[in-house]
Amino acid sequence: METDTITAISTPMGEGAIAIVRLSGPQAVSISAALFQGKDLNEVDSHTMHYGKIIDPETGEMAEEVMVSVMRAPKTFTREDIVEINCHGGLVSVNRVLEIVLASGARLAEPGEFTKRAFLNGRIDLSQAEAVMDLIRAKTDRAMNVALKQMDGRLSKLIQELRQKLLETLAHVEVNIDYPEYDDVEEMSHEMMKEKTREVHEEVTKLLETARQGKILREGLGTAIIGRPNVGKSSLMNALVHENKAIVTEIPGTTRDVIEEYVNVRGVPLRLIDTAGIRETEDIVEKIGVERSRQVLKEADLILFVLNYGDELNDEDEKLFEAISDMNVIVIVNKMDLEPKLDIERVKELAGDHPVISTALVKEEGIDQLEEAIANTFFEGELDSGDMTYVSNVRHVQLLKQAKQALEDAQNGMEMGVPLDVVQIDVTRTWEILGEIVGDTVHESLIDQLFSQFCLGK
Numbered sequence: 001m002e003t004d005t006i007t008a009i010s011t012p013m014g015e016g017a018i019a020i021v022r023l024s025g026p027q028a029v030s031i032s033a034a035l036f037q038g039k040d041l042n043e044v045d046s047h048t049m050h051y052g053k054i055i056d057p058e059t060g061e062m063a064e065e066v067m068v069s070v071m072r073a074p075k076t077f078t079r080e081d082i083v084e085i086n087c088h089g090g091l092v093s094v095n096r097v098l099e100i101v102l103a104s105g106a107r108l109a110e111p112g113e114f115t116k117r118a119f120l121n122g123r124i125d126l127s128q129a130e131a132v133m134d135l136i137r138a139k140t141d142r143a144m145n146v147a148l149k150q151m152d153g154r155l156s157k158l159i160q161e162l163r164q165k166l167l168e169t170l171a172h173v174e175v176n177i178d179y180p181e182y183d184d185v186e187e188m189s190h191e192m193m194k195e196k197t198r199e200v201h202e203e204v205t206k207l208l209e210t211a212r213q214g215k216i217l218r219e220g221l222g223t224a225i226i227g228r229p230n231v232g233k234s235s236l237m238n239a240l241v242h243e244n245k246a247i248v249t250e251i252p253g254t255t256r257d258v259i260e261e262y263v264n265v266r267g268v269p270l271r272l273i274d275t276a277g278i279r280e281t282e283d284i285v286e287k288i289g290v291e292r293s294r295q296v297l298k299e300a301d302l303i304l305f306v307l308n309y310g311d312e313l314n315d316e317d318e319k320l321f322e323a324i325s326d327m328n329v330i331v332i333v334n335k336m337d338l339e340p341k342l343d344i345e346r347v348k349e350l351a352g353d354h355p356v357i358s359t360a361l362v363k364e365e366g367i368d369q370l371e372e373a374i375a376n377t378f379f380e381g382e383l384d385s386g387d388m389t390y391v392s393n394v395r396h397v398q399l400l401k402q403a404k405q406a407l408e409d410a411q412n413g414m415e416m417g418v419p420l421d422v423v424q425i426d427v428t429r430t431w432e433i434l435g436e437i438v439g440d441t442v443h444e445s446l447i448d449q450l451f452s453q454f455c456l457g458k
């Protein structure tokens with residue numbers, strides 16, 4: 001198949017010390033060599049870097065002073081020839097180099113096309129490609145680690161092992177069907193099929209159990225700070241933001257721009273959701289009733305419910321307690337420096353199993369304990385679970401759920417005495433579904449769609 005040579009700016013748009021124009025494809029080296037004043041790039045060793053100038057062939061003028069890396073196939077990210085032109089940062093110069101490269105025969109890459117080529121050329125599998133995307137979007141160190149491990153092929157390896165297990169069993173059954181003369185063999189393969197589907201089911205279930213944490217690592221833990229006016233909600237938010245580096249992301253919405261703030265609390269990314277909105281509707285329960293407010297609060301993964309130690313509990317507090325009873329809540333008794341008026345025993349009773357933390361935010365007291373409570377709620381003591389394989393990708397979660405269902409169909413069939421050659425259909429289906437995770441059995445349209453989500457130049 002004839003492949004063309006693609007190019008794009010591979011560093012983020014904006015000011016920076018350097019910016020890189022990347023080329024990949026059979027003509028990557030010859031196109032660059034024709035523009036480059038310095039060593040003859042056609043002759044240099046692979047994986048070397050060279051100083052020189054980019055000359056605009058139209059005008060014969062120097063466009064940019066550059067360092068050029070030449071990497072020849074197959075030991076490259078795309079398994080094609082790759083050239084990276086390191087330009088001075090700044091949009092003007094890098095765009096100029098890109099234009100010259102485009103005018104010299106390269107085509108502008110589509111978003112994700114470099115990674116897509118890496119996938120199509122067998123350099124990485126689909127879940128690894130998706131990890132590249134996660135890596136670009138990762139908002140915390142921990143999320144980045146998860147993505148790095150996935151890129152490393154951890155999830156793929158596990159999935160392939162499960163598929164192998166299923167395949168061996170299927171092969172075994174196949175042999176028995178072809179040689180039916182040994183009548184005890186049917187019984188044996190029945191047992192084996194039961195055993196293997198049970199094993200795979202267990203692994204798939206385990207993986208799915210990591211999905212919640214995986215999603216949190218990936219998207220941040222939607223956190224709402226609630227409580228009556230003046231209890232210290234803004235102070236709490238400021239404390240969290242100041243103690244932990246906040247990452248502000250603007251997400252263009254359809255009706256308005258929501259600014260979300262991320263803070264990284266001991267490796268748990270908190271996404272402080274629409275706190276402005278919640279602050280405006282402080283009497284949220286009063287205004288819209290318990291049912292509706294429960295709905296609004298449901299969108300949060302974690303509720304930080306702030307009370308004032310220097311004030312008595314009132315009806316509104318009790319209603320809020322009621323509204324959030326079955327959610328993840330940390331109760332914060334703030335203003336511990338004030339004269340006690342709050343019935344702390346009653347608060348503990350209302351809080352039930354939820355942790356109750358005391359703070360005096362003006363004095364910066366209790367923030368450590370609060371952070372520990374936040375971390376505990378979500379990692380339940382396994383904070384160092386950096387070694388786990390997390391599933392965090394929505395597509396993977398969907399496929400794992402389907403695989404689990406197919407395995408259960410197979411198991412139920414066996415319970416009911418369905419013949420093995422029929423059970424085999426469900427097991428084969430499981431094998432195929434798992435294959436979609438790593439990209440062995442996916443449709444081309446899905447691949448196009450997945451890669452189009454990448455940013456340009458990746």
Ligand code: GDP
Pocket residue numbers: 227228229230231232233234235236334335336337338359360361362363
């Ligand atoms: P919000 O209305 O719930 O967002 O509350 P704010 O964070 O705006 O705080 C209301 C007032 O309480 C401000 O004047 C804060 O300085 C004060 N405040 C916050 N935390 C404490 C605390 O621990 N002790 C005392 N005494 N005052 C506090």
